[in-house]
Amino acid sequence: MSILEVGKLPFLRYLREKSWGEIMKTKTKILLGLGAVSFSVAAIAHVKYYYEYAFTPKHKKFIKQPTNAVEKNDPLYKEKTWFLNEEKQTWRIKSANGKYELVASYIPKAESHKTVILLHGFMSNKNSMGKYAYFFNKKGYNVLLPDAQSHGKSGGKYINYGWREKDDLIKWIDEVIGRTGSDQKIVLLEESMGAATVMMTSGEDLPDQVKAIIEDCGYSNVKDEIIHQASSVNKLPKFVNISSVDLLSAVNRLVNGYFLKNASVLKQLNKNYLPTLFIHGEKDDFVPTKMAYQNYNATRGPKELWIVKDAGHAESLSTDPKGYYKHLNDFLNKYVG
CATH class of the missing domain: 1.20.5 (Single alpha-helices involved in coiled-coils or other helix-helix interfaces)
Known part of the structure; x- marks a missing residue:
């Protein structure tokens, strides 16, 4: 050129x-x-x-990986070793959306008409709830321990912090009734995300067989919990995280069909009339202890609140086993029999 x-x-x-x-x-x-x-x-x-990072089941640096190892100095050594050695059945159902296989362990109690469903927390699995199984087995309950969608051996692509998982829990409840009979009395006990799942489920139209709820360290709203985690883990100013979570919420609306603000434990508890025991660690910095009071004030049914002195997140049972079992016993005897 x-x-x-x-x-x-x-x-x-x-x-x-x-x-x-x-x-x-x-x-x-x-x-x-x-x-x-x-x-x-x-x-x-x-x-x-x-x-x-927040919604897929990838490894999170701030979450301890679940393990079956039990130290002899563990205050729950007896409970955990019993669970590991106990014979279990494997139950399988389809998720509520029909996309995934969900897996649970089941420990039957001969001629029992009571069943407890134990739900684990965020990035954990059904075995982490084995520490509760011992108590309920000795109290005469069948025990069902599901892996939540996208956790453990259950299939799934996303973690929905209880909002979609509540529909799966209803399917597990129906499965218990279908397999063990309509005369079952069902109790729901959960930890962290599992607790939020059950509180969200409490606002749905549940079978009469569900008699009581025991929630341990559950959050009050998905959006607020993610903002709290972003601030405590990423150490970013709160206003930055609020903006980021608003964007996340918009993405989640496209991916999973709902805005995060709609995944509200409090709104669901406003429709709950089941007896509910709220337990929370005094020093919980993963799910702020103030959320226990919010949840307690929101429910409409009979309720009790126990803040466990010096306990961190999901550590109430290991911090005060004797006190924990007493609260469970008193609550169950009062509302389940």
């Missing part, structure tokens, strides 16, 4: 015809546009990373 031909190119012709001031204004607009594009790309990457 000759020099004369180069001079006829549109871009060079533009440079000849425009003043320097006009060129600089255009340059500024282009740079701002490129900056906006770069920011948008960075924001999308940030939200994608954040969403996968």
